[in-house]
């Protein structure tokens with residue numbers, strides 16, 4: 001298994017509320033799902049990927065959960081080209 | 095001893111947690127079951143407009159440019175009746191430290207938290223406000239935690255929300271990412287309790303005071319650019335703080351232009367639904383917040399909301415998602431500036447309204463927001479298509495939220511829909527009546543309710559007969 005070194009920036013996931021524990025006003029579809037939290041932090045001790053671990057977050061809190069990503073990063077972009085936008089502003093608006 | 099951290103137990107500790115996380119006691123303003131002394135609460139923060147402007151200047155907030163959108167104005171005139179087509183101005187709030195007017199909103203809380211010796215700030219928000227709090231905290235040497243609703247049960251987050259989380263992290267904040275649901279508030283309370291940080295709620299007097307500088311600035315800028323006051327100011331409306339703060343600032347500067355709210359129409363989509371979450375192409379400035387907050391402000395993370403938009407609102411216009419995307423593209427192509435779509439909600443409302451106004455009149459779009467990967471109309475539309483939503487050109491009025499987004503074919507299809515203000519006021523009264531039957535309202539309650547909807551007691555008596 002993948003050993004991850006203490007100090008590595010990782011993301012953990014934790015179930016905060018099971019479907020049964022959710023707030024009374026939650027709509028039906030949402031009620032079928034658990035309430036989940038993810039947070040990133042520095043791994044406190046060497047661990048295997050997918051294990052229960054503790055991380056130290058940016059505010060200095062110690063939070064525990066399942067390690068789900070090593071070195072989380074962003075991939076959002078400007079998206080695939082939406083051709084409908086291209087002609088706008090070329091004179092056809094009047 | 096370990097504390098009971100179940101949903102019910104934490105919610106029951108709400109008042110205690112709130113009090114220690116802000117050092118503000120709302121009880122002293124109480125005047126009745128419904129009534130409280132709003133103006134005293136606002137002035138008790140102890141900051142004059144000059145103080146606010148000075149504090150904001152320390153952290154790269156305020157003094158943003160005002161631009162006249164000449165090409166857009168000309169385009170609107172070409173589709174309007176002769177003599178119609180007001181001059182359109184925009185206040186470029188994207189120039190604030192974190193890229194939106196929300197920097198104003200966070201600035202005073204950060205200042206107060208630092209003064210009172212808190213170690214950090216916490217805010218629950220999926221929006222620009224998180225980035226604003228993070229940016230202000232960074233400048234004041236405070237830690238920062240942003241509690242954000244990010245992903246649905248499949249782990250998918252829409253691009254704009256993901257980008258806003260990234261921006262918070264860029265300023266060194268911890269971002270707690272949550273799945274869909276109103277329990278965000280529950281987790282906010284838990285985190286406030288755990289850390290003892292300051293609750294930088296969007297709805298405190300500090301937050302709203304911070305926006306007053308925007309209203310004052312826009313008034314003086316329009317005066318010096320045109321020699322007169324604006325006729326109308328168009329304000330993107332969600333929780334109502336943007337409108338409330340701006341209108342109060344305009345009043346302080348002696349400007350009585352019409353104050354017009356504008357939201358994106360997202361009717362038919364449920365805000366707490368896991369399914370609907372990723373079928374909305376707007377994460378703020380929409381009716382999912384706009385209508386409930388206008389018609390009952392006290393539904394927030396503080397006991398009394400300082401954002402009370404119906405006190406100041408003269409009109410409320412709704413626009414469609416496709417209309418805002420069209421205008422966002424047009425702004426780039428005609429005016430040479432790219433700005434985020436949510437912030438262009440009010441620009442879209444202004445295009446619709448300018449057509450009805452005379453050419454010598456002035457309409458001010460009161461903000462812009464930053465744009466970039468994720469926070470962009472192309473990202474939003476591409477993501478919507480992936481979620482199975484139809485995107486096409488046509489008549490935006492035919493779009494069905496959650497199923498289709500229709501981008502207008504031409505400028506004259508930007509119409510907007512004026513809401514019935516009387517209906518909104520009645521719906522406020524119905525919400526008030528749910529708190530306490532009108533027959534039980536004291537004189538103070540009656541006066542408060544009337545003021546809260548910008549009406550007098552004679553109107554109230556008539557209106558109460560209808561509910």
Ligand SMILES: Cc1ncc(COP(=O)(O)O)c(C=O)c1O
Nearest residue numbers: 222331332333334335336378463
């Ligand atoms: C860019 C922008 N404009 C307008 C709004 C609406 O402000 P408010 O919630 O105070 O009505 C928001 C916040 O949600 C925003 O981020």
